[in-house]
Amino acid sequence: MATAATILDEAAIMAAIADVPDPEIPVLTVGDLGIIRGFVANPPRVRVSPTYTGCPATVAIEHSIREALDKAGFQAVHIERVLFPPWTTEWITQRGRERLKAYGIAPPNPSALAECPQCGSADTEEVSRFGATPCKAQWRCKSCLEPFERFKCH
Numbered sequence: 001m002a003t004a005a006t007i008l009d010e011a012a013i014m015a016a017i018a019d020v021p022d023p024e025i026p027v028l029t030v031g032d033l034g035i036i037r038g039f040v041a042n043p044p045r046v047r048v049s050p051t052y053t054g055c056p057a058t059v060a061i062e063h064s065i066r067e068a069l070d071k072a073g074f075q076a077v078h079i080e081r082v083l084f085p086p087w088t089t090e091w092i093t094q095r096g097r098e099r100l101k102a103y104g105i106a107p108p109n110p111s112a113l114a115e116c117p118q119c120g121s122a123d124t125e126e127v128s129r130f131g132a133t134p135c136k137a138q139w140r141c142k143s144c145l146e147p148f149e150r151f152k153c154h
């Protein structure tokens, strides 16, 4: 059964889903978010951690991963939702952080301050806890006066 090894090629499975975009922030992939926790061969499944609990994007992300697996011929591979350890914004890769910034969203940062993605100033303030989605907060830069969104930290 030469095909069995081909079908369960972990690297190919990971490559098939790494570029699935985040439905909320399409410049980020699931690889950038760091939510793919690995592949388990028996039974074949990819382990995926949801981002924010209750984030409506979770179901959409799993749906997109399912589609990517099917398209690549990995219909036999299931998706396992892994809640522990819980995802934190620290899992976002360096490339993901740079993409967020280029997209105009301040990357998550454990400090209470956010750097303005427009001008880089640290003189910013939170306007609202609730941005366009539950995962982002609305901020404003006091230097260039531009509003921006910030990825919320856990």
Ligand SMILES: [Zn+2]
Pocket: 116, 117, 118, 119, 120, 121, 141, 142, 143, 144, 145, 146
């Ligand atoms: Zn600014």
